[in-house]
Amino acid sequence: MIIQNVCQFLETFAPLRLAEDWDNVGLIAGDRQRQVKNVMTCLTITPETADEAVAKNVDLIVSHHPLPFRPVKKLTTDIVPSALLWKLASAGVSIYSPHTAFDSAAAGINKMIADKVGIVNAKPLVPIVDDEAGLGAGRYGRLAGNVVLDDFVNALKKEFSLNHLQLVSGGRDEISKVAIACGSGGSFLDKAAHVGCDAMITGEATFHTCLDAKAKGVTLMLLGHYTSERFAVEQLAMNLKEEFSELNVWPSTDECDPVVVV
Numbered sequence: 001m002i003i004q005n006v007c008q009f010l011e012t013f014a015p016l017r018l019a020e021d022w023d024n025v026g027l028i029a030g031d032r033q034r035q036v037k038n039v040m041t042c043l044t045i046t047p048e049t050a051d052e053a054v055a056k057n058v059d060l061i062v063s064h065h066p067l068p069f070r071p072v073k074k075l076t077t078d079i080v081p082s083a084l085l086w087k088l089a090s091a092g093v094s095i096y097s098p099h100t101a102f103d104s105a106a107a108g109i110n111k112m113i114a115d116k117v118g119i120v121n122a123k124p125l126v127p128i129v130d131d132e133a134g135l136g137a138g139r140y141g142r143l144a145g146n147v148v149l150d151d152f153v154n155a156l157k158k159e160f161s162l163n164h165l166q167l168v169s170g171g172r173d174e175i176s177k178v179a180i181a182c183g184s185g186g187s188f189l190d191k192a193a194h195v196g197c198d199a200m201i202t203g204e205a206t207f208h209t210c211l212d213a214k215a216k217g218v219t220l221m222l223l224g225h226y227t228s229e230r231f232a233v234e235q236l237a238m239n240l241k242e243e244f245s246e247l248n249v250w251p252s253t254d255e256c257d258p259v260v261v262v
């Protein structure tokens, strides 16, 4: 088993053509021909997840968020992004990032959230022109019927094991058409309003996006960036384990949400 076998599976699962133009996806660091035995998924490569990868002899990290994201000019331990890259490269750890390709995939993060909240026949909010599979970014669709907002919020909290979430009321007590944009999804608000959604679920949004949502009558539910995506890298570890029984695959155990409610 080599790194390339895993890359091939990931590229079929989350085709790289689905990634946004600004993104940095696919095999970002490493050697496709190298043997692979231990694979760790995580949301982000941080000092904690990089240490875990090195300590547990990981051959390949599948990190949702890319590292590096921006071009790197020096690979030294002087600053954080390049120090993590140096540490991982020195330990022979390859890095694959599916990021926005995973957000938008047929069985990707936004589709998973749409299924969790009961959206029927979810469609992309921003379809890719002439895409053969009809895919694109974000999702939206109708719930099975009108749902009382309070009931929806309680079910959402239960589904994502949250005690709290942030809510911007669009002014209605019931909702029926919901948009999904995992992570920082504020840029999808206009699209959601345009297709007639009365609610949108995302990870995080700026204050001004919240004001905009209120003005447009779209109820915004903010799960937290980590909560809106971390479950999906846990699921991805299970998918990889099913596909490659000879690999050890696990979601990082040392990763946690840097944001806490106190």
Ligand SMILES: [Zn+2]
Pocket (backbone or CB within 6 Å): 065, 182, 183, 184, 225, 229
């Ligand atoms: Zn994200």
